[in-house]
Amino acid sequence: MKNVVKRYGDLTALDHLDLEINEGEILGLLGPNGAGKTTAIRSLIGLIEIDSGEISVFGEKQGVNNVKIKKEMGIVTQEITVFTELSAGENLRYFGALYGLRGKELDDNVKRVLEFIGLTEHAKKRPKKFSGGMQRRLNIGCALVHRPRLLIMDEPTVGIDPQSRNHILESVKKIAQGGTTVIYTTHYMEEVQAICGRISIMDAGRVIADGTLDELVGKIAHEDTVRLTAAAPSDALTEEIRAISGVKSVVANAGEYVIISGADSGNLNRIMEIAMRHGGVSNITSDKPNLEDVFLTLTGKKLRDTNEGGGES
């Protein structure tokens, strides 16, 4: 995607977005709500027209009517988007047929995907009777029947239990090992850290940082993260901490403060002093930065600070 702009009225959802993905890799796309991730994905997969810029996939220009490119892609939507009146097997058959599979090829692929997502024994059941994790697996399966070269997964693990999440993450690794390129968006840092070879961080409709996990963390290696729980949180406390020399970012949320400060600046003591004057602290830690801190430093926001369940972005 080169210099892509997409506007909805006065809102600029994609603001000269540049995004590149290499064949065979798993790219993690991170961003807070409203960063433009879903718009970027919908543009990339040819669901919506862009206002300007260029999108090319496998060397061809992408557009809403480019069925040749669309045939090579699969999408796992954030919501469960399967037919509730059809069984799991029928859903897979429908989406396989939509991509042109017929006869034995369709039968074989449906069987393969049912095994892959662990729903062979439930093939004749309707998704209404499935648990959240099983529905999510079917949602993924529907994007895999036609063996896409590029798979786009838009927060595929929202609202499911840890066991199902692990199953899905392992599946994503296997899909990539089979040669499929994957774009994976999520609010969960640990998922990105577990499966993605490269990470792009989006905010306000553009990519603000890009690289491997080590490269991104290396960008703020000269900084420390102080986390404290204030006994009496207040705006005055936030402002006083923010005014300390060397403090780069302060995010307060229900008494929990995350403060990014220059490494070895001695600010831990100053922060403690201020907090004690404002009613004391019940907990305080100081760590070296991780991906969450990179995100916080770059965007000034926590990934899950507004909506734990995720949402349209």
Place this chain on the structure above:
Amino acid sequence: MTIFNYALRRGLKNPVVIVVNFILPAAIILVSFSDENPMGAERGYYLLAMAIMFGAYFMARSIQQDKLDGTVIRILAGPVTMRGYLVQNFFSTMIPMAAIIAAAVAVGAAVHGWGLEFSALLAVCYLFLAATSVGLAFAWSCIFKDKETSFAVFSVFLTTVVSLGGLLLPLDLLPGPLPYISALLPAHWAARAIETLLQDNGANGMYLLSLFAMTLFAVAFLLYGSKRRIV
């Protein structure tokens, strides 16, 4: 043809569709054309048109269901153009509607002795009305996101359309300028076409003008339904 096949299957499996498209027309043909009908035996033609208008709308709700399920995102992300998606959905409704209309008119002709030409012209009028109704359903699905709101508002809207349009009540009974205002509704032109057929027992200028007006409505609704952002 995947979209066509499934939309057809889903439409015909809907119990509301069965009632409105099969049982209701049969009841109208057998009961409403009686001389004992307080509004006159001729009212049956208009009531049949009303049933077809409602029936076509219910058959065409597949698009709305796709939108509510979110499956439209997955479908349009696949190798399917918006035009192809709409065309397959359109024919998945119009083909069974054509069969239903043909069967209803054939039964009417057998039971009430309608002539061949009259039956054919009546069927054509009903077919144009059905196409308008399908177009209306497509356009409607672009306006409302919520299924319940959409259905509730549409029920009131369609009842108003058939009432003011002259299908539920004769146009002559409408007070003041309402008969003229009702020309803005597709049902008005179906009522005009039926009225012309009953008076002249054949196609004339007004009949053709009515078909043309219904075509314009259908095209406008379908264009609106295809141009509006569905995802």
